[in-house]
Amino acid sequence: MRIVDLRETVVPIKSDLRNAYIDFSQMTVSVVAVVTDVVRDGRPVVGYGFNSNGRYAPSGLLRERFMPRLRNAEPQTLIDEERETLDPFRIWDCLMANEKPGGHGERSVAVGVLDMAVWDAVAKIAGVPLYRLLADRYRGGEVDEKVFVYAAGGYYYPDKGLQGLRDELRSYLDRGYRVCKMKIGGTSLAEDIKRIEAAIAVVGAADRLAVDANGRFDLDTAIAYARALEPYGLFWYEEAGDPLDYQLQATLAQYYAPAMATGENLFSHQDARNLLRYGGLRADRDWLQFDCALSYGLVEYLRTLDVLAVHGWSARRCIPHGGHQFSLNIAAGLGLGGNESYPDVFWPFNGFAADCAVEDSYVGLPDAAGIGFERKPELYAVMQRLGESQ
Incomplete structure (x- = not known):
């Protein structure tokens, strides 16, 4: 061999x-x-x-x-x-x-x-299937038959206003998603609040909407957004500041009680450990978004999960960034909290197997050997x- x-x-x-x-x-x-x-x-x-x-x-x-x-x-x-x-x-x-x-x-x-x-x-x-192999090796054979997924979108487009945002999010609901995510920080706070309120009106409740600043804010701006966002009770407030600014993240936690999320731009178990040591994250409500495909792969991700356990975090607090089938298999096989999904962008690398529909923000996995790329025709081509x- x-x-x-x-x-x-x-x-x-x-x-x-x-x-x-x-x-x-x-x-x-x-x-x-x-x-x-x-x-x-x-x-x-x-x-x-x-x-x-x-x-x-x-x-x-x-x-x-x-x-x-x-x-x-x-x-x-x-x-x-x-x-x-x-x-x-x-x-x-x-x-x-x-x-x-x-x-x-x-x-x-x-x-x-x-x-x-x-x-x-x-x-x-x-x-x-990879999820079955991982469950057999690391979880006593236990597999999550379906995985929580949320629809990531809500980007800024040159000619897309509030109605375009509403139409986009409504299309995600029509395709079986219950939780959606949108971008913030690319315009003024006042304009972002208008966008957030328009999105909430579509998804039906604030706790079905997550927002993502992509590391844009300094501390003062992050706090200003935190004060404006907290009354809504959003699903999470993601990556407010630079991913390596653990002090900013820890300080922000003093101003924002609801759930926060971060980690997609940390690429090793050592960085994950420092985030948990110094980032002020709360294991009972916050979310970790380490993406195995960007951070040395599953071999390293297993080390990261070991770090989480040492610091008292459950793997269920992990919802990886990336929206790809690799993390979906890992989520099902290792018992993570879910996986990101991109219904409309980054084609053909977005989405999951063609025959696995999203229902109430959960998706199943194909009974196919490997990661299952062969069940996604555009990508497999x-x-x-x-x-x-x-």
Whole structure:
């Protein structure tokens, strides 16, 4: 058993939308294929991965550093002999060989892309869905048959006013979502309050609406928004300030009693630990959004979950950023609190299996080996071209 080829391509997901910090006019994604010599149903097993939105394709890092390390490794050093399959942990160690600690920027994204593909391959070799494999290994076989998901949208568009926002959110409700999220911080507080009130009128209750500032605010602005938002009782107030400004987050908690959320831009278990140590988050109400695809993959995410347990946090307080099927499998297999979903943006990487509808903000998972990309035709068409190229 061995990896016989590694392939990567860059796919644009550009759009005219923006949040409070960036626009997506030049956004790209790396897609990788890990081709093995294992044959199932007459075809080689190929694992696929891609990076979450919001970080550009780490193509240079993949091609110049991390993929060559896997190619040059002795095949037996990457194998789980007991299970007779690839070993994601040994592969992770290979990828990170000769890397200094710290500096968890784009490097973590590149490793996360490959890690996703490896886990896809491992589950396909085993002939089971990834969520089932994870539940069997780490949760005594217990699987969440459906996972809470919320509809992320409400971006700023050049020509989209309040009516456009209302129509967008109403379309999410029509597709089975109960909880929606919108962006704030890209205009004045007064204008954002108008947008929030328009959104609440559509979703039906403030506790069905989350808001996301994408790290835009300094402390004074974060507090001003907190004072304005608190009376509504929103689902959460997300990433008010810079993700590494733990003091800002801790101070904000003194001014905002309802739920807050953060963590999507922290890319290691060490950063997660510092957030829990110094960020003032409350384990009884706040939410953690670490995205395994951006933070060195599932191997590292398992370490992050261990950190949470040490600090008295339940995995149920995790609702990962990214809206992808990898985190959905992890949520079902490891018992997380849910997963983000993008019904309309970042096509074709958004959404889940075509035959798994959202009902009352919960979605099931396909009974398909691996992560289940093959059950999402538009996305799999991109991956298949890469995996079957010569």
